Amino acid sequence: MLYVRAMYPIKVAAQLAGLSTETLRAWERRHGAIRPVRDANGRRLYDPAAIERLSRLHRLTSRGHPIRDLAALDDAALDRLLDEGRRAAYGGVETLPSRLLDAVADYRVDEFDRDLSVAIATLPMPVLLERVVMPLLREVGLRWADGRLAVAQERLVSSLLRMRLLAVLNPPPRERRRRVLFATLPGEGHELGLIGAALQAHEAGLPVLYLGTELPAVEIARVASKLGAAGVALSSVDPQQARVALEELRRLDAALAPDVPVWLGGANARYLAEELRSARIRAVDDAAAVARSFRPRAGRA
Incomplete structure (x- = not known):
């Protein structure tokens, strides 16, 4: 030709x-x-x-x-x-994640919200993700794990990020493409990694629908069926919730339509995928892997 x-x-x-x-x-x-x-x-x-x-x-x-x-x-x-x-x-952006967390540590909520809002409004999405949001999420995880950040402070970061970034994640009202659903299962309240992954997927061009935390498998499957979802992305971080997540994932695997893949992220992801041994459920290291998996499927649609 x-x-x-x-x-x-x-x-x-x-x-x-x-x-x-x-x-x-x-x-x-x-x-x-x-x-x-x-x-x-x-x-x-x-x-x-x-x-x-x-x-x-x-x-x-x-x-x-x-x-x-x-x-x-x-x-x-x-x-x-x-x-x-x-x-x-964007040189001054390098210190922004630690400045944001220092503000949260001192409960200077207005300062955190102001600096985050300015970053979202002024930085291109790749810069915002790579140099603010993802370093912020990593540092929150480290500080929470070693006790420098209380649960309330971690939830505060999550709440403020969620409030400011959901407008970015929400698809246009007339979006007709099949969407990837992002959620956590019951007992898993940590959503910072999930928000970061949803933003990465959004930046990669995927139509994203962010459902939030602690959703039962039957509810996720119901939403996926009603909307004709292209896939489901889940985050599982808390090791104490791994067994609960395993049972919920078995229910999800049974309830989803055969052509809907499931991607697992977070600290428990590899363990869960190995225990389940399901052809549709696999562990991924980042949202870029979700984008790579999704694009060939979209190309065949």
């Missing part, structure tokens, strides 16, 4: 790159920043690589770089500039 490269006229290319057609023409004529091909009638055409380059140039000029300094640079050099800008812009 002959492969035909996609080509776009100048108006479409400008829209895709976030530019006006006048700016695109000026960058081409005055600075030689881009070299389109032309069709038999002399009209400019742009391939996806050219549009990606235009998008890089647009982002850098928006940050104050003059186009005359950027025009002669290759794409690798433009990417280095963008990366340097990201590091400079």
Whole structure:
């Protein structure tokens, strides 16, 4: 089969790159920043690589770089500039998780909520996840395990995170794709890892429905059936609840439709998966594994 490269006229290319057609023409004529091909009638055409380059140039000029300094640079050099800008812009984020936890430790709830809200509003989701939320969750787990964080403080972090992040996780009202349900089973009240996993899955492009904590297996199966869920992601952390989780998972395995997979995360996940020996239930290390499992299924739908 002959492969035909996609080509776009100048108006479409400008829209895709976030530019006006006048700016695109000026960058081409005055600075030689881009070299389109032309069709038999002399009209400019742009391939996806050219549009990606235009998008890089647009982002850098928006940050104050003059186009005359950027025009002669290759794409690798433009990417280095963008990366340097990201590091400079988000350098102060590295200390934010510990500052947030210090605020919670002193019950400075307003300070925690303010700093978290600013981070959610201003940081791109990958930066928020990788440099704020996930380090925060790891540190909460460590402090809770060694006694530096009381149960009430851990629940406070969970509550504030939940309140601020559920708006991100909730799908649009008209979302029609089959969703992945995120929940914990009865007796498992720790949801910080679950929230983090749901955010990672959301960022990976999965339609997520966050159900929360301590749901019986029969209820999860009922929701999955009613909504035609694409899968169920569960977190099990508390070792004292492992046996309860095992029985609930057996009920869930029996109640779910045959084509609905179940992913387990958390400290108990590997033990539970090995005990169950179910073809549909498997332990995963992070939500990226859920995304990798889900995408082939979606592609066959």
